[in-house]
Amino acid sequence: MNHFVVCRVSGKLVIEAMLFLLVMLLAIPSATVQAQQPALSQAAPSAETIAKGKQNFVTYACYACHGYFGQGAETGPRIDTSRRTLAAFVSFVRKPGRAMPPYRTQSQISDSALAEIYAFLKSVPPPPDPNSIPLLNTK
Numbered sequence: 612m613n614h615f616v617v618c619r620v621s622g623k624l625v626i627e628a629m630l631f632l633l634v635m636l637l638a639i640p641s642a643t644v645q646a647q648q649p650a651l652s653q654a655a656p657s658a659e660t661i662a663k664g665k666q667n668f669v670t671y672a673c674y675a676c677h678g679y680f681g682q683g684a685e686t687g688p689r690i691d692t693s694r695r696t697l698a699a700f701v702s703f704v705r706k707p708g709r710a711m712p713p714y715r716t717q718s719q720i721s722d723s724a725l726a727e728i729y730a731f732l733k734s735v736p737p738p739p740d741p742n743s744i745p746l747l748n749t750k
C-alpha cells in the first residue's frame with residue numbers, strides 16, 4: 612500500500628515535470644524571435660526601443676525639420692502616426708515624393724531604425740484639445 616502511494620505521488624510529479632518542460636520548450640522560440648526583432652514585433656515596444664527611436668530621430672536629422680518630438684515646425688509638419696501603419700510610414704520616408712528629402716536606401720536609414728522611430732513617435736502623447744486650454748479660449 613505504501614509502495615502504491617509513492618508511485619501515485621511520483622507519477623503525478625513526473626507528469627507535472629513534463630508539463631513544465633513542455634511549457635518551457637514552447638516559450639523558448641517565441642522569446643528568441645522577440646529578442647532578434649525587438650522593433651518589428653507586434654508586442655508593445657519596450658522602453659529601450661522607444662529610447663533608441665528618440666536617439667535615431669536626432670541622428671538621422673528628422674528632428675531638424677519636424678522638431679524633437681515630431682511636433683512639427685515651419686520646416687516640416689507634425690508627424691501623425693495614427694494616419695499610417697509602420698509599413699506605410701517606412702515607404703513614405705523612402706519615397707516622400709514632395710518637399711521632404713527621400714531616405715531611399717538601407718544604408719541611409721535601416722528599416723529597423725525606422726521602426727524604432729515609429730515606436731518613439733507613437734509614444735509621444737497627443738496634443739491637448741485647444742478648447743481645453745483656458746488661455747486660448749478667453750474672449
Ligand code: HEC
Binds near residue numbers: 671675676708710
Ligand atoms: C529637410 C527637412 C526634413 C527632414 C530632414 C525630414 N523630413 Fe519628414 N517631412 C518634411 C516635409 C517638408 C514634409 C511634408 C511634405 C512632404 O510630404 O514631403 C515631411 C513629411 C513627413 C511625414 C508625413 C507626415 C504626416 O503625418 O503625414 C513623415 C512620416 C516624415 N516626414 C518622417 C520623417 C522622418 C522619419 C525623418 C527622418 C528619418 C524625416 N521625416 C526627415 C521635411 C523633412
